[in-house]
Amino acid sequence: MIRPFTYAGSPAHIVFGNGVSSDVGTWVEKRGCKRALVLSTPHQAAEGEALATRLGPLAAGVFSGAAMHTPVEVTEAALAQAKGLNADCVVALGGGSTTGLGKAIAYRTDLPQIVIPTTYAGSEATPILGQTENGVKTTVRDARILPEVVIYDPELTIGLPVAMSVTSGLNAMAHAAEALYAQDRNPVSTLMAAEGLRALKQALPILIKDPTNLMARGDALYAAWLCGTVLGTVGMALHHKICHTLGGSFDMPHAETHAVMLPHTIGFNAVVVPELLQPVADIFGASAGAGLYDFAKAVGAPLTLRELGLRQGDLDRAAEIASKNPYWNPRPFDRAAIRAVLQDAWEGRRPQH
Ligand code: NAD
Numbered sequence: 001m002i003r004p005f006t007y008a009g010s011p012a013h014i015v016f017g018n019g020v021s022s023d024v025g026t027w028v029e030k031r032g033c034k035r036a037l038v039l040s041t042p043h044q045a046a047e048g049e050a051l052a053t054r055l056g057p058l059a060a061g062v063f064s065g066a067a068m069h070t071p072v073e074v075t076e077a078a079l080a081q082a083k084g085l086n087a088d089c090v091v092a093l094g095g096g097s098t099t100g101l102g103k104a105i106a107y108r109t110d111l112p113q114i115v116i117p118t119t120y121a122g123s124e125a126t127p128i129l130g131q132t133e134n135g136v137k138t139t140v141r142d143a144r145i146l147p148e149v150v151i152y153d154p155e156l157t158i159g160l161p162v163a164m165s166v167t168s169g170l171n172a173m174a175h176a177a178e179a180l181y182a183q184d185r186n187p188v189s190t191l192m193a194a195e196g197l198r199a200l201k202q203a204l205p206i207l208i209k210d211p212t213n214l215m216a217r218g219d220a221l222y223a224a225w226l227c228g229t230v231l232g233t234v235g236m237a238l239h240h241k242i243c244h245t246l247g248g249s250f251d252m253p254h255a256e257t258h259a260v261m262l263p264h265t266i267g268f269n270a271v272v273v274p275e276l277l278q279p280v281a282d283i284f285g286a287s288a289g290a291g292l293y294d295f296a297k298a299v300g301a302p303l304t305l306r307e308l309g310l311r312q313g314d315l316d317r318a319a320e321i322a323s324k325n326p327y328w329n330p331r332p333f334d335r336a337a338i339r340a341v342l343q344d345a346w347e348g349r350r351p352q353h
Contacts, residue, residue, distance in 0.1 A: 002187060005184075005185070005186035005187065006184075006186065007186045007187075007188055008233075010125065010146070010229060010232065010233075011146070011148075012125065012146060012147060012148060012149065012150055013027075013148065013149045013150070014150050014152070014225060015027070015149065015150070015151045015152065016152040016221075016222065016225070017152075017153070017154075018153065018154055018155050018214060018218070019153060019155055020151055020152075020153050021051075021116050021151050021153035021155075021156055022054065023151070024051065024054065024055060024091060024114065024116065024151060025054070025055050025056070025058050027114050027149045027151065028055065028058045028089060028091065028114065029058070030149075031089055031112045031114070031148060031149065033058075033088045033089035033112060034057075034058060034088060035058070035059075035060035035085065035086055035087050035088045035089075036055055036058055036059050036060060036087065036088075036089050036090065036091045036114070037060055037061055037062075037063055037078070037081065037082045037085060037087035037089070037090050037091070037105075038051050038052045038055070038059055038061070038062045038063070038090075038091045038093065039062075039063050039064075039066055039078065039090055039091065039092040039093065039094070039098050039101050039102050039105075040062070040063075040064045040066060040092075040093050040094050040098055041064065041065075041066045041067065041094055041095075041097055041098055042064055042065065044064070044093060044094050044098070044118070045062070045064035047093055047094075047118075047156075048062045048064050048093055048094075049062055049064075051091065051093050051116075055091070059091075060085040060086065060087045060088075061081060061085045061087070063077075063078045063081050063082075063101075065077060065078065066078075066092075066094060066097050066098040066100070066101040067097060067101075068097045068254065069097075069100075069130065069131070069132045069137060069247075070097070070100035070101060070103075070104050070129065070130060070131040070132060071131070071132050071133070072104075072131055072132065072133040074101065075101060075104040075105065075108070075131065078101055078104075078105055079105060079108060079109070082105060082109070082111070087111065088111065088112075089111050089112040089113070089114065090102045090105050090106065090111055090112075090113050090114070091113075091114045091115075091116065092113060092114070092115045092116065092124075092147075093116045093118065093156075094116075094117075094118050094119075095117065095118055095119030095121055095123075095168070096119065096121035096122075096123040096254070099115050099117065099121075099123040099124050099147070100123060100129060100130065100131070102115060102147065103123070103129045103145045103147070104129055104131055106144050106145060106147075107129055107140065107142060107144050107145050110144050112148045112149075113147040113148055113149070114147070114148070114149040114150075114151065115147040115149070115150050115151070116150075116151045116152075116153065116156065117150065117152060117221070117224065118156050118157055118159075118160060119157075119160060119164065119168045119224075119255075120165070120168040120169050120171065120172040120200075120220055120221065120223065120224035120227070121168055121171055121172070121224070121228070121254075121255065122171075122172050122175055122224050122225070122227050122228020122229075122231050122232075123228065124147050124150045124228060125147075125150065125225060125228030125229045125231070125232050126145075126146065126228060126231050126232030127141050127142060127143055127145045127146035127232055128140070128141050128145065128231075128232065129141075129142070129145045137244075137247075137248040146232070150225070152221045152222070152224075152225060154214055154217040154218040154220075154221050155214065155217075157217050157220070157221055158211065158212050158214070158217060160211075161211075162207065162208050162211050162300075163300070164255065165204070165207050165208075165211065165220065166204060166207075166208065166259070166299050166300060166301050167255035167256045167258070167259040167301060167302070168224075168255045169200045169203070169204050169207075169220055169223070169224075169299075170255070170258055170259035170262055170296060170301055171254070171255040171258040171259065172196065172200060172223055172224050172227035172228070173196070173197055173200055173223075173227065173262060173292070174239055174240070174243070174258045174261075174262045175193075175196075175227040175228065175230055175231035175236070176192075176193035176194070176196040176197045176223075176226070176227045176230055177193070177197070177239070177262065177266050177277070177280055177288070177292070178236045178237055178239050178240060179192075179193040179227075179230035179231070179233075179234050179236075180193050180194070180276050180277055180279060180280065181237070181269060181273045181276040181277065181330045182234035182235050182236070182237070183234075183235060183328055184234050184235055185234050186233075186234075189229075189230045189233050189234050190279075192226040192227075192229055192230050193226070193227070193230045193279070194279040194283070195223075195226055196223040196224075196226035196227040196230070197223075197227075197279065197280060197283050197284075198283055199219045199220070199222055199223035199226070200219070200220060200223040200227075201283050201284060201295065202216070202219055203216040203217070203219035203220040203223065204216075204220065204295075204299045205298065205299060207220065208299050208300060235328065237269070237327065237328060237329040237330065238265050238268065238269065238329040238331075238333065238338075238341075239258075239261060239262065239265035239266065241322055241327060241329075242261055242265060242318075242322045242338065242341070242342070243257050243258050243261055245318055245321045245322040246261075246305075246310070246318060249317075249318070249321055250310060250314055250318065252305075252308055252309070252310060253308060256302050256308050257305075257308060259296060259301045259302060260301075260302055260303060260304060260305055260308060260345055260348075261305075261345050262292055262296070263289045263290070263292040263293035263296060263350075263351050264289065264341050264344050264345040264351055265341060266280065266288050266289050266292055266351075267287070267288065267289020267290065267292075267293075267351025267352065267353045268289070268331060268333075268337070268341050268351075268353075269329065269330050269331050270287055270288040270289050270353040271331060271353050272330055272331040273330045273331075274287070274288070274353075276330070280292065287351075287352070287353045288353065289351030289352070289353050290350055290351050290352065290353070292351075293350045293351055294350075303348035304345070304346060304347060304348035305342070305345050305346040306346050306347070306348070310346065312346060315339060315342045315343060315346060316339065318338075318342055319335050319336075319338040319339035319342055320335060322338050322342075323335040323338050
């Protein structure tokens, strides 16, 4: 039986296909803009410059200082440049860090955003911005933050290193897995989540053998859109809270932490909502948590928090922080339950559920 639900479709324009990023100028013009500020990280500065060259007179300049966790100082420097150049839109080329900078600018100025994602993090499909100031990370949700146009071009992801492709893919899968049991899920978010998981299950084993396989790159990027969309649509629970804690308070790497935690948090929740997580078990085999663990292992993902550099002595404090500010999760938990989940993830034990 269909449960009662509410549904609001995303107003964003999604453009998908091999080579479609060459049309970026058309999308700048369609937004009524003439002076785009191109954004990238220092690592992708050359790609940012090449994009500006392709935009020709439609590019006002390039800011290539985007950084992880969207530090407010970086946003202020980019804002000053945007103002100085009289920019009327931003074009963000890169992963979640670059997208975050574009969102931070749009949140403050309402400039239109065109995003060209090159990882599977999914930030481009959400109205959520996480930013850091004086070492504290805060999250805001606002309609101005959702990018207006997203251009998914699988050809631009060929260079995403295999290890990052795997962890970024598992990061995307975490959005989908938690969407399956979200309180505010709807039939469309559930369909998108299951399809995202299916597409990544198909793509990642091919990508680790042949990173240049455009079909698999396309499947993975398609999944990134689906998983990012459900992240922006429904509420997340224990998994995202633990990863937020480990990233925010222990400076753990974003995608890798999601990859390690995923089988454990989903295995923990599968005990009480096995029917909602059945799509995960169907796609990955075994039970939801064990199936995800076996898949992560098969594609060479990191399996322990230990190898990511977290000290065992930090687990008590991590459990303390992650169990503060009670939030909804399908399975009730206390500090001791989170501590046990963290211990399993630190050691990399295969979940039973
Ligand atoms: P990232 O954007 O930090 O990228 C990591 C590194 O890889 C960067 O140096 C980047 O330039 C490089 N890179 C990206 N794509 C590449 C490619 N195709 N080839 C070669 N190098 C490439 O990593 P991420 O995991 O995409 O994003 C993580 C950040 O995004 C975190 O700060 C996280 O909080 C945020 N995030 C936000 C949301 C949201 O909805 N607000 C969702 C997901 C992630």
